[in-house]
Amino acid sequence: AQRVTQPEKLLSVFKGAPVELKCNYSYSGSPELFWYVQYSRQRLQLLLRHISRESIKGFTADLNKGETSFHLKKPFAQEEDSAMYYCAIKRAGSNYKLTFGKGTLLTVNP
Amino acid sequence: GAGVSQSPSNKVTEKGKDVELRCDPISGHTALYWYRQRLGQGLEFLIYFQGNSAPDKSGLPSDRFSAERTGESVSTLTIQRTQQEDSAVYLCASSPSGGLQETQYFGPGTRLLVL
Numbered sequence: 001a002q003r004v005t006q007p008e009k010l011l012s013v014f015k016g017a018p019v020e021l022k023c024n025y026s027y028s029g030s031p032e033l034f035w036y037v038q039y040s041r042q043r044l045q046l047l048l049r050h051i052s053r054e055s056i057k058g059f060t061a062d063l064n065k066g067e068t069s070f071h072l073k074k075p076f077a078q079e080e081d082s083a084m085y086y087c088a089i090k091r092a093g094s095n096y097k098l099t100f101g102k103g104t105l106l107t108v109n110p
Numbered sequence: 111g112a113g114v115s116q117s118p119s120n121k122v123t124e125k126g127k128d129v130e131l132r133c134d135p136i137s138g139h140t141a142l143y144w145y146r147q148r149l150g151q152g153l154e155f156l157i158y159f160q161g162n163s164a165p166d167k168s169g170l171p172s173d174r175f176s177a178e179r180t181g182e183s184v185s186t187l188t189i190q191r192t193q194q195e196d197s198a199v200y201l202c203a204s205s206p207s208g209g210l211q212e213t214q215y216f217g218p219g220t221r222l223l224v225l
Contacts, residue, residue: 024137043218046214057194086153090210096141099155102150
């Protein structure tokens with residue numbers, strides 16, 4: 001079965017500093033990977049997905065199949081980036097349900 | 111347009127009572143998912159509906175849990191004889207057709223507390 005590991009429960013950085021939220025997955029096939037974000041008092045929403053190779057709100061994530069990682073990065077963190085971030089994986093043949101990591105709470109200090 | 115809605119937003123119940131949670135997916139979305147998030151944990155998949163296909167119930171933790179969906183609209187998740195370990199946020203999500211690359215859109219969740 002696939003598994004997603006987010007090793008950091010909490011991550012605290014200062015405004016303007018680079019940030020990297022780690023995500024490792026275990027699945028031997030070709031998964032689809034996603035980052036979801038939940039801001040305070042808001043619903044869970046998609047931040048980005050690897051298939052799109054896009055940058056959203058300055059965040060990027062590169063799939064590294066060799067290291068089975070999908071780390072989320074932003075060069076200059078902003079206070080409004082403070083939120084809970086979840087890495088998630090989907091694979092074909094699983095009815096496309098998402099398997100989530102336990103999440104990382106990012107706090108960006110002024 | 112309107113997103114996924116869930117009701118109630120909060121529910122407090124006594125151990126042993128039955129509860130029913132409701133989800134209204136985005137109109138036109140044929141795929142509907144239920145997840146559970148216990149405190150400090152990631153989201154756990156519970157059940158998946160896709161059109162008229164048999165639902166994938168592989169994530170339901172016990173036979174006290176059941177879910178129904180009326181056509182391609184409303185879904186209800188029922189928990190019978192609730193236990194304290196059922197306390198969690200129950201999230202519903204929908205997507206256009208359940209495809210691998212599709213985004214799942216989440217509702218605000220129902221926070222269930224079993225006393």
